[in-house]
Amino acid sequence: MAAIPYREITALLERWASNDIPIVNFTVNNVLAELGLSGVLHYDVLKYLSRMNGFELISKKMLLCPNGHKGRTFPLDTPIDEEQLFECWCSEQYYFDPDFAIIVFSFTEDFISQSREKKKSMCEFAYCCESYHRR
Numbered sequence: 001m002a003a004i005p006y007r008e009i010t011a012l013l014e015r016w017a018s019n020d021i022p023i024v025n026f027t028v029n030n031v032l033a034e035l036g037l038s039g040v041l042h043y044d045v046l047k048y049l050s051r052m053n054g055f056e057l058i059s060k061k062m063l064l065c066p067n068g069h070k071g072r073t074f075p076l077d078t079p080i081d082e083e084q085l086f087e088c089w090c091s092e093q094y095y096f097d098p099d100f101a102i103i104v105f106s107f108t109e110d111f112i113s114q115s116r117e118k119k120k121s122m123c124e125f126a127y128c129c130e131s132y133h134r135r
Contacts, residue, residue, distance in 0.1 A: 004044050008035055013056065017107040017115035025062060025073060025104040049105055056111040064100040065092045073104060 012034055016023040023030075028046045032039060053059040053076070063071035063080075065088035074080055080096040087093050094100070107115075 002038065002041060004041060004048060005035065005037070006048065009045065009048065013107070013111075014115040014118060017056075017112045018119040022107050022112050024106045025060070025070070026106075027102060027104055046103070050103075052105075054108075056108060057105045058108055060104050060106065061101045062104045063094075063096060064102065065090065065094050066100065067092055076103070 009031060012031065016026070028042055028049065029039075031037075031045055031049070032041060037045070049057060050059060059076040060073040061076055061080075062073045063086060065071055065086075067088065067090055069088050069090055069092075071086055071088055071094075082096050085093055085095060
């Protein structure tokens with residue numbers, strides 16, 4: 001069994017959250033691809049990200065239209081009316097189908113704020129060190 005690189009995942013999340021426009025509605029596959037990790041780790045990374053729900057991350061389910069386009073998101077624990085009709089930007093109309101839903105994650109405002117503060121501190125520290133070494 002391959003070890004999960006927790007530090008690398010956390011650093012990636014901090015980087016994504018500290019962007020001027022934070023990454024939203026990302027998937028486990030996005031994390032795996034960005035870090036060059038094997039799909040074998042999918043379930044373990046999903047569990048790790050899910051444990052962050054309500055703290056660093058907000059877990060949601062995203063509907064996909066029959067053409068595979070991303071649709072509306074709902075809190076993970078919110079039931080979806082199976083008789084409600086949704087419309088995609090491609091004009092496809094569809095009903096909720098669990099086979100066409102994925103788990104996505106976004107950042108809490110607190111995590112975004114803390115990540116930006118950490119990034120700012122690191123930049124200030126790097127500038128300070130650079131200035132010191134130029135003397």
